[in-house]
Amino acid sequence: MENHNLPTEDLKTYGIIKEDLTFSEKLSTEDVRKFLRGYTIVADNDRNRATFQLTDNNTQLKVIFLERDKSLSEILKQSKEKVQYTDIKDLSKSPADWNIEKKAFIFDKENNKTVEFDCIKNATELTAIIADQKDLQELGRYKSELQKLKNYLSDKIDQYPEIAKAIANDINIVSRKLDSVTRISIEDKRMQNSINSDVQINVNDRDRYEDANRVQENEEQQQEEKRRFRR
Structure with a gap:
């Protein structure tokens, strides 16, 4: 690609290059490298977006203005x-x-x-x-x-x-x-639904509820017997 025929006036207009023909400090070295290889520069401001791309062997600047429905x-x-x-x-x-x-x-x-x-x-x-x-x-x-x-x-x-x-x-x-x-x-x-169903069964299933109570009662009884044995 040719870089010496860049559309400098257009690039100045949009602040991509400065009056001394150096690129804006807002662009990193990588940004500039990609831009010269045909990649698009994107500039965002509130609801507005502008895209800039070099075309025709880097001799033309393609500019597109976009607008979002939100900022x-x-x-x-x-x-x-x-x-x-x-x-x-x-x-x-x-x-x-x-x-x-x-x-x-x-x-x-x-x-x-x-x-x-x-x-x-x-x-x-x-x-x-x-x-x-x-x-x-x-x-x-x-x-x-x-x-x-x-x-x-x-x-x-x-x-x-x-x-x-x-x-x-x-x-x-x-x-x-x-x-x-x-x-x-x-x-x-x-x-x-499967998870909710399992929760309902755990809470409302009478047999499971009674089984759980029996287990708790057995454990309490065993603990009481241990306390009596230690006396």
Whole structure:
């Protein structure tokens, strides 16, 4: 890749490089290295997100402005309590365009940070993480978000016949995860019902209750006999 033909004026406009043509201190050496190799720089500010990528052999700067339906600070704060979902809209496209991405934010307690997942690109990993929480309410929330995403994609597939195959592939991914979540929910409910049933038996089974009482009475009698023997 060529680096001497960088779109310096555009890079200055967005604060990626300074007037002396050095890169911003906000970017690490690794960030700069990846950026020059075609990786995307992401800048977040409240509900807004901007992405920057060099194209055409590093001679053009591709800029995309996105908007969340929630502020980033709100997402990060609430993610410590439960998984947060947000829709990200591409502001460079019209409302009629296919311009929505759904993200999930999960707090990683081990590393003390919130991690972002794409509900399609990271669907397998995201489903596994949520299922591992063993929380039926959280599974229900996830299932609802997947269903809304599927409905959105289904509405779009007829509008964009030229990319219908790609949209259909995304719908298939979401559908498979919906099926997985349904199976997991059923299995978790059965397990919970089994646990509750065992608890009920332990508390209400008259024979078991009386057996337990007899064991306790026998133990008390043995203790009394030991005390008498020691006298």
